[in-house]
Each structure stands twice: as structure tokens, then as C-alpha cells.
Amino acid sequence: xxxxxxxxxxxxxxxxxxxxxxxxxxxxxxxxxxxxxxxxxxxxxxxxxxxxxxxxxxxxxxxxxxxxxxxxxxxxxxxx
Amino acid sequence: xxxxxxxxxxxxxxxxxxxxxxxxxxxxxxxxxxxxxxxxxxxxxxxxxxxxxxxxxxxxxxxxxxxxxxxxxxxxxxxxxxxxxxxxxxxxxxxxxxxxxxxxxxxxxxxxxxxxxxxxxxxxxxxxxxxxxxxxxxxxxxxxxxxxxxxxxxxxxxxxxxxxxxxxxxxxxxxxxxxxxxxxxxxxxxxxxxxxxxxxxxxxxxxxxxxxxxxxxxxxxxxxxxxxxxxxxxxxxxxxxxxxxxxxx
Numbered sequence: 001x002x003x004x005x006x007x008x009x010x011x012x013x014x015x016x017x018x019x020x021x022x023x024x025x026x027x028x029x030x031x032x033x034x035x036x037x038x039x040x041x042x043x044x045x046x047x048x049x050x051x052x053x054x055x056x057x058x059x060x061x062x063x064x065x066x067x068x069x070x071x072x073x074x075x076x077x078x079x080x
Numbered sequence: 081x082x083x084x085x086x087x088x089x090x091x092x093x094x095x096x097x098x099x100x101x102x103x104x105x106x107x108x109x110x111x112x113x114x115x116x117x118x119x120x121x122x123x124x125x126x127x128x129x130x131x132x133x134x135x136x137x138x139x140x141x142x143x144x145x146x147x148x149x150x151x152x153x154x155x156x157x158x159x160x161x162x163x164x165x166x167x168x169x170x171x172x173x174x175x176x177x178x179x180x181x182x183x184x185x186x187x188x189x190x191x192x193x194x195x196x197x198x199x200x201x202x203x204x205x206x207x208x209x210x211x212x213x214x215x216x217x218x219x220x221x222x223x224x225x226x227x228x229x230x231x232x233x234x235x236x237x238x239x240x241x242x243x244x245x246x247x248x249x250x251x252x253x254x255x256x257x258x259x260x261x262x263x264x265x266x267x268x269x270x271x272x273x274x275x276x277x278x279x280x281x282x283x284x285x286x287x288x289x290x291x292x293x294x295x296x297x298x299x300x301x302x303x304x305x306x307x308x309x310x311x312x313x314x315x316x317x318x319x320x321x322x323x324x325x326x327x328x329x
Contacts, residue, residue, distance in 0.1 A: 011222060
């Protein structure tokens with residue numbers, strides 16, 4: 001049972017390593033799909049939004065995590 | 081050229097991702113072998129490989145029945161989640177936000193934990209050691225199985241991606257068997273960077289195709305996507321490191 005639980009936890013962690021990142025990617029794909037449906041004369045707009053959105057999500061996610069980490073580290077250092 | 085552009089990213093992503101995962105699994109299998117001998121280590125590893133192989137053989141034919149656009153969309157989104165997740169972690173490691181993976185420290189910790197476990201359960205030491213090897217190979221192998229299926233299924237490249245993963249297993253095991261110590265000098269974060277870039281690029285490509293987008297240049301757009309993801313991740317890692325100076329100044 002422990003192994004099965006660990007396997008399920010591993011599978012979940014593979015796709016949901018960070019809940020905000022996962023939510024942002026899913027929302028972006030939904031937005032690209034919506035654009036694709038409404039602007040089917042210009043399908044590349046949906047593609048451009050998808051690509052640029054992924055790059056933006058990556059940058060935002062890294063910078064948010066870094067800012068949180070360094071703030072906590074600075075607070076710890078000042079407390080010592 | 082076109083065939084290379086299709087097969088190359090799939091095989092190299094499967095190969096590089098497998099190197100990362102097999103190195104991690106090998107560290108634990110080696111800890112088991114060092115403590116209890118090769119019998120439980122090889123037994124646990126073989127059992128896990130059999131489960132993983134059965135998973136690929138069971139899922140592979142089923143995927144052939146799913147409509148191609150739906151398959152590309154679902155696998156594309158999963159690849160995006162997985163690839164950007166890896167790339168984020170690699171960028172944070174490169175930026176000094178989270179520590180690098182240390183196989184030597186993991187080996188020492190696993191050996192100590194296993195020694196404690198087997199000391200407490202003196203009658204079933206080999207069994208516990210075998211289960212530890214089984215779990216390590218199964219959990220690390222799950223990611224390899226996903227990547228092989230994900231990069232292979234959308235284009236009928238399951239065998240090629242599988243061979244890439246097997247080549248990585250053979251390479252790591254051969255080097256590990258020769259050195260007989262954890263492979264701590266493998267540039268794991270660099271590999272994770274590379275794999276994250278490729279999986280994210282393939283993820284964008286397939287999600288787009290699944291949505292009905294026809295990318296300009298078709299497969300030729302893949303290297304462009306990969307270059308953009310690489311540049312973005314490198315810039316993000318640099319900015320993350322610069323934030324440290326800002327916070328400590």
C-alpha cells in the first residue's frame with residue numbers, strides 16, 4: 001500500500017510540482033483554445049499567445065520563487 | 081532532414097531524461113548493494129523494470145486508438161506541465177535558489193536509512209533492501225516511462241524513444257558498474273535544463289497542433305521554440321541570482 005501511495009504521489013508531483021504554475025499553464029491553454037475557436041481565420045494568434053504565455057509563465061514562476069526565497073533568507077539573516 | 085527533426089528531439093529527450101533518472105535510481109540501488117549485496121539490489125531492480133515495461137506495453141497500443149489531435153493535445157499539455165516544471169527547477173538551481181542535487185549526500189543518507197531499517201527488522205533484511213531498490217527504480221522509472229510515451233506516441237516513435245531510454249540505462253549502468261560509486265559528477269542540472277527545454281518545446285508544438293494550429297515551417301519551428309525556452313530559462317536564472325545581491329545589499 002505504501003508503494004502504491006508513493007507511486008500516486010510521484011505521478012501527481014510530476015505534473016503538479018507547483019500548483020500556481022500548473023493552474024497558469026492550464027488557464028493559458030484554455031485561453032489559446034478559446035482564441036483558436038473565435039479567431040479561426042488567424043490561427044497563428046492562438047499559437048503566438050500559447051508560446052509567449054509559456055515563456056512568460058516560466059519567467060514569472062522562477063522570479064516569484066526566487067523573490068520569496070531571498071526575502072526569507074534576508075529575514076533569517078537579519079534575525080540572527 | 082525532416083526525419084531527423086522529428087526523431088532527433090524525441091530520442092534525445094528520452095535519452096537525456098533517462099540519464100538523469102537512472103543516475104538517481106542507481107544511487108539508491110548502489111546503496112542497497114553496498115549494504116546487503118547485489119542479490120536484493122538486482123532482484124528489486126529487475127522487478128521494477130518488469131512493472132515499467134509492462135506499463136509501456138499496456139499503454140502503447142491503447143494510445144493508438146485515441147484520435148491523433150486529442151492525443152497531441154493531452155500529451156502536449158502534460159509535456160508543458162512536466163517540461164516547464166523541470167525547467168523552472170533547473171533555473172532555480174542555476175540561480176542558486178535551491179541547492180544542486182548531491183548524489184554523494186543522497187547515497188550516504190540512503191545507506192544510513194537502509195541500515196537503520198534492516199537493523200530494526202533483522203529477520204527480513206534482504207527483503208527490505210530489495211523493496212528499497214524496487215521502489216527507487218519504479219518511482220524514477222515512472223518519469224522515464226511518461227517521457228518515452230509522451231515524446232513517442234504522438235508521432236509513432238515509441239520504439240525509437242524507448243531505445244533512447246534503454247541506451248541511457250545501459251550507459252549509466254556500465255559507468256556505474258565500472259566506478260562502483262555514486263555518479264556525482266554527472267552534470268545533472270545541465271541535463272535537466274536540456275530536457276526541460278526540449279519537453280517544453282515539444283509540449284508547445286503538440287498542444288498547438290492539438291488545438292488545430294499549423295506552425296510555420298512545421299517541424300522546423302521546434303528548434304526555434306527550444307532556443308526561446310533556453311534563452312528565457314537562462315535569463316530567468318540570471319535574474320534570480322541577481323535578486324540575491326539585491327536582497328543582501
